[in-house]
Amino acid sequence: QITLKESGPTLVKPTQTLSLTCTFSGFSLTTTGVGVAWIRQPPGKALEWLALIYWNDNKSYSPSLQSRLAITKDTSKNQVVLTMTDADPVDTGTYYCAHTTALRFLSHWGQGNLVTVSS
């Protein structure tokens, strides 16, 4: 059974760095074709894909946020970390991580972590 869970701060001040951790079970990020993605959703708005990391450490980022994002994996801990620099109030929203394979994109999601960026 695949499960994912996001963890991290609920409140971040503007200009600070936001760091979120996705802890997963039921799959391994050493398996060929497997990846973990991050997606966010501002309150009342649509979903926005942020970043993706694969088993082979290939990474992709949203072009509009690429300069502020970094995604890393720790296979020994079954974790993926997303770091976003220079937080702004428009970054307020629920951040989700999701399991991905070459055949099934975003097939399993975590419950989400609501982050508010405010002074």
Place this chain on the structure above:
Amino acid sequence: DIQMTQSPSSLSASVGDRVTITCQASQDISDYLNWFQQKPGKAPKVLIYDASNLETGVPSRFSGSGSGTDFTFTITSLQPEDIATYYCQQYRNVPLTFGGGTKLEIK
């Protein structure tokens, strides 16, 4: 980037109605399309993948069709528990992109 244009943005229908949502891609995405259901306060859930494949455990009243740039999501007989927001999402290319969502309400 591939733009996903979803319509309508909101929809009100009665229990038992047939409901249709459309999604148009700005370029050919073959059948690399998911449809998600999101209930308030919950994470999105995949209902349809590869444009027309029903996810395991999802009721058969949900279906998807289309290929290339034009896609359709259908609920054949709307049930009260189907009240949610629905999103299409392409995975032909990164960046992965979502439609703007369709909020479905009961009339």
